[in-house]
Amino acid sequence: MVRSPKPKSGLAGPLTATRRSPGSAETSQTGSRRRLSPGDREKSIAAAAVAFFAERGFEGQTRELATILGITQPLLYRYFPSKEALIERVYQDVFVGRWDPFWEETIKDRSVPLETRLITFYISYANVILTPEWVRLFMFAGLKNLDFNARYLNFLRNRVFESVVDELRAHFDRPSIANVPASNIEIEIVWSIHSSIFYLGVREFIYRLPPDGDVKDIIRAKIQTLLGGIATVLPPAEHAT
Amino acid sequence: MVRSPKPKSGLAGPLTATRRSPGSAETSQTGSRRRLSPGDREKSIAAAAVAFFAERGFEGQTRELATILGITQPLLYRYFPSKEALIERVYQDVFVGRWDPFWEETIKDRSVPLETRLITFYISYANVILTPEWVRLFMFAGLKNLDFNARYLNFLRNRVFESVVDELRAHFDRPSIANVPASNIEIEIVWSIHSSIFYLGVREFIYRLPPDGDVKDIIRAKIQTLLGGIATVLPPAEHAT
DNA sequence: CGCGATCTTTATCGTGCGATAAATAGCGTT
DNA sequence: AACGCTATTTATCGCACGATAAAGATCGCG
CATH class of the missing domain: 1.10.357 (Tetracycline Repressor; domain 2)
Incomplete structure (x- = not known):
C-alpha cells in the first residue's frame, strides 16, 4: 500500500523530480512531487484526508495520511494547524459541501x-x-x-x-x-x-x-x-x- | 452508570476499609476492593469492558477501563492476555450471548x-x-x-x-x-x-x-x-x- | 545566472498507551 | 497465628503519534 516515492533509478530520477507538470497533480502521487501552490496543496490534502479518515477513522495517523499523499507528515501542519482542524475541514467538504x-x-x-x-x-x-x-x-x-x-x-x-x-x-x-x-x-x-x-x-x-x-x-x-x-x-x- | 454494587454507608465494612480510608475512595468503584476470586474478577472486567468499549470505542485505553473498575491497569493482563482478547470477549458476550x-x-x-x-x-x-x-x-x-x-x-x-x-x-x-x-x-x-x-x-x-x-x-x-x-x-x- | 521567498524535509520533543517484571499484600489453610 | 499461594500493585520499557523548530530545496523574478 505504501509508496516507493524514491526514484532511485539513476535515469529517471532528476527529471521527474524536478519538472512536474503544473496543475496536473492527481491522485496517484507520483506526479505531484514538490512545491505545489498552497491552494493546490491544501486541496490535495483535504481530498486525501476525506478518503483517509473515512477508511481509517479519525484515529488514523497523520504520518500515514502524509505517506499516501507522498509528502512528509510535518507538511500537513503548514496547511492545517492541527489534526482536529483537518477533520473539521473534512466535515465541511463532505456534509455541508x-x-x-x-x-x-x-x-x-x-x-x-x-x-x-x-x-x-x-x-x-x-x-x-x-x-x-x-x-x-x-x-x-x-x-x-x-x-x-x-x-x-x-x-x-x-x-x-x-x-x-x-x-x-x-x-x-x-x-x-x-x-x-x-x-x-x-x-x-x-x-x-x-x-x-x-x-x-x-x-x-x-x-x-x-x-x-x-x-x-x-x-x-x-x-x-x-x-x-x-x-x-x-x-x-x-x-x- | 455502570454500577455501584456496594453502598458505602458510614459504617461500611471493616473488611473493605481495611487498608483504605473510606473517604479516599475516589472515582466510582469502591465496593469490591481487592482479591476477588478469579471468576468474579474476570466477569467484572468483561462486564465493564462491554460498557467501556461501547462508549469509547475500541481505542479506549486500558488504563481508563482499569480506573473505572477500581483496579490497576496491569491487572487486566492477568485475566486477558491482550486488549484484543478482551475485545473478543466483548463480542462474544454481546452478540453471541x-x-x-x-x-x-x-x-x-x-x-x-x-x-x-x-x-x-x-x-x-x-x-x-x-x-x-x-x-x-x-x-x-x-x-x-x-x-x-x-x-x-x-x-x-x-x-x-x-x-x-x-x-x-x-x-x-x-x-x-x-x-x-x-x-x-x-x-x-x-x-x-x-x-x-x-x-x-x-x-x-x-x-x-x-x-x-x-x-x-x-x-x-x-x-x-x-x-x-x-x-x-x-x-x-x-x-x- | 543568482537571489530571495517560501514550500518541503529532516530531526526531535513530550506524551500516551499496551504490555511485562518484580514487589506487595489479602485470604484460606493448618 | 503463622504460612504460603496468588491476587494485586508499583515501576518501567518501548514504541507510536501529534506537534514544533530548524535546515534544505525549488521556483519566480530581476
Missing part, C-alpha cells in the same frame, strides 16, 4: 406525481450519501459523541422530512402541516424510508455486505411499499391514486 | 397472526439490540473492517429474514421459499423493516437524537406499514386479511 438545495424543491413540486418525486429525490440523495466517505464519516462522527450528527439530522428534518409529510398529507387529502403539525408517527414513517435507504450504505461500506441488486430498483420498491403501506395504515379521506 | 433462539420459533408459529408474530418478534429483538452496547459495539466492529458483521448478518438472514419472507409468502398465498427462493426484492423488503428498527438505536445511541415516542408503538406502526405496503406492491392471489 455536498448538500444540494434542489432536493428541497424536487419534493415540493406538485406538478409531478408524489411517487415520482420521492423516487427522484431519494435516488439523487442516495447518489450523494451512498458513498464510503459519507456513510463512514457520518458514523465515525456520531460515535465520537459530538453534536454534529444531531445538527445535521435536525436540518434534514426541517428541510426534508417535514416536507415529505406535508406532501403525503396533500396526496391523501389531509390537512397541511401548517394547520396540523406533523405527528411523531408520521415523522417516523419518513424515518423508516430514509433510514432503510441510508442503511444500504451502512451495509455496503461498513458491514461490507453490499445489497444484492440495483440500488435504484431497491429504492423504488421501498418507496412503493411505503406509499402503499401508508394508504393502508392511514386510509385517505376521499382522494386515491 | 444475547441471541435468543426462541425468536426463530416465534416467527414461524402459524397459530398466531403474522402481524402479531412480527410485532412480537421485533419488540423482543429490539429489547436486546436497542441498547447502547449492542448498537455502538456493532457499529464500531463494522468500522474496523473485520468480517464480524457480515458473519452476523448472514446468520440473521438465514435464521430470520428467510423465515419472514416465507411467512409473508404463506400469508399472501404464495409459494414457499422451499419451492421459489426468496428474491432480492423480498429480502430487501425485510431489510427495510429491520434496518428501520435498528436505526432507532443508531439515532438514540450514536446520534444522540432519540426517536420521539414509544419504541413499541413505532415498531407496530412500521410493521403495519410494511404489511400494508406489501399487499399493494405484491397483490395476493386470492387470500386476503
Whole structure:
C-alpha cells in the first residue's frame, strides 16, 4: 500500500523530480512531487484526508495520511494547524459541501406525481450519501459523541422530512402541516424510508455486505411499499391514486 | 452508570476499609476492593469492558477501563492476555450471548397472526439490540473492517429474514421459499423493516437524537406499514386479511 | 545566472498507551 | 497465628503519534 516515492533509478530520477507538470497533480502521487501552490496543496490534502479518515477513522495517523499523499507528515501542519482542524475541514467538504438545495424543491413540486418525486429525490440523495466517505464519516462522527450528527439530522428534518409529510398529507387529502403539525408517527414513517435507504450504505461500506441488486430498483420498491403501506395504515379521506 | 454494587454507608465494612480510608475512595468503584476470586474478577472486567468499549470505542485505553473498575491497569493482563482478547470477549458476550433462539420459533408459529408474530418478534429483538452496547459495539466492529458483521448478518438472514419472507409468502398465498427462493426484492423488503428498527438505536445511541415516542408503538406502526405496503406492491392471489 | 521567498524535509520533543517484571499484600489453610 | 499461594500493585520499557523548530530545496523574478 505504501509508496516507493524514491526514484532511485539513476535515469529517471532528476527529471521527474524536478519538472512536474503544473496543475496536473492527481491522485496517484507520483506526479505531484514538490512545491505545489498552497491552494493546490491544501486541496490535495483535504481530498486525501476525506478518503483517509473515512477508511481509517479519525484515529488514523497523520504520518500515514502524509505517506499516501507522498509528502512528509510535518507538511500537513503548514496547511492545517492541527489534526482536529483537518477533520473539521473534512466535515465541511463532505456534509455541508455536498448538500444540494434542489432536493428541497424536487419534493415540493406538485406538478409531478408524489411517487415520482420521492423516487427522484431519494435516488439523487442516495447518489450523494451512498458513498464510503459519507456513510463512514457520518458514523465515525456520531460515535465520537459530538453534536454534529444531531445538527445535521435536525436540518434534514426541517428541510426534508417535514416536507415529505406535508406532501403525503396533500396526496391523501389531509390537512397541511401548517394547520396540523406533523405527528411523531408520521415523522417516523419518513424515518423508516430514509433510514432503510441510508442503511444500504451502512451495509455496503461498513458491514461490507453490499445489497444484492440495483440500488435504484431497491429504492423504488421501498418507496412503493411505503406509499402503499401508508394508504393502508392511514386510509385517505376521499382522494386515491 | 455502570454500577455501584456496594453502598458505602458510614459504617461500611471493616473488611473493605481495611487498608483504605473510606473517604479516599475516589472515582466510582469502591465496593469490591481487592482479591476477588478469579471468576468474579474476570466477569467484572468483561462486564465493564462491554460498557467501556461501547462508549469509547475500541481505542479506549486500558488504563481508563482499569480506573473505572477500581483496579490497576496491569491487572487486566492477568485475566486477558491482550486488549484484543478482551475485545473478543466483548463480542462474544454481546452478540453471541444475547441471541435468543426462541425468536426463530416465534416467527414461524402459524397459530398466531403474522402481524402479531412480527410485532412480537421485533419488540423482543429490539429489547436486546436497542441498547447502547449492542448498537455502538456493532457499529464500531463494522468500522474496523473485520468480517464480524457480515458473519452476523448472514446468520440473521438465514435464521430470520428467510423465515419472514416465507411467512409473508404463506400469508399472501404464495409459494414457499422451499419451492421459489426468496428474491432480492423480498429480502430487501425485510431489510427495510429491520434496518428501520435498528436505526432507532443508531439515532438514540450514536446520534444522540432519540426517536420521539414509544419504541413499541413505532415498531407496530412500521410493521403495519410494511404489511400494508406489501399487499399493494405484491397483490395476493386470492387470500386476503 | 543568482537571489530571495517560501514550500518541503529532516530531526526531535513530550506524551500516551499496551504490555511485562518484580514487589506487595489479602485470604484460606493448618 | 503463622504460612504460603496468588491476587494485586508499583515501576518501567518501548514504541507510536501529534506537534514544533530548524535546515534544505525549488521556483519566480530581476
